[in-house]
Amino acid sequence: MAPRGVRRFRKVVRGLRGLGVKLDLILTSPKRRALETAELLADLLEGETRVTPLLAAPPSEALLAEIPHQGRVALVGHEPYLSTLLAWLLLGNFMGASAREPLGARFPLKKGGVAWLEGNPVPGGMVLKALLPPKVFRL
Secondary structure (H helix, E strand, O other): OOHHHHHHHHHHHHHHHHOOOOEEEEEEOOOHHHHHHHHHHHHHEEEEEEEOHHHHOOOOHHHHHHOOOOOOEEEEOOOOHHHHHHHHHHHOOOOOHHHHHHHHHHOOOOOOOEEEEEEOOOOOOEEEEEEEOHHHHHO
8 A cells, every 4th residue: 555545544544433433353355455454444443354355356145154244344345346245235136146236336435435334244234324435534
């Protein structure tokens, strides 16, 4: 991660801490920038960090199986996969698996952005509480 990216994401972490956010688990992609982001996010962690290659690929049932149904979990991954995962968790399979990809564009996640979801990590099982671009934390 570039020094500017580190500085900016530290502001996101400070903002989340100010909101009282605490995490039980961080699931992260094994790619370098995701690992660096997860390391910064670990300031909010009261549990463990786990690396999964499933966050470096399109969303799958296998990825959903790795997300606990209880607790506060952060997923650190890559676009367009995270936006696609958001759409899948929020909207479900009502249009079929092949339609998941275009739906991700409806939930744009910028680098360092935060999506807060509640519910069960199954297709259509979650509710969007907030979708925050990193700029919100730099004010």
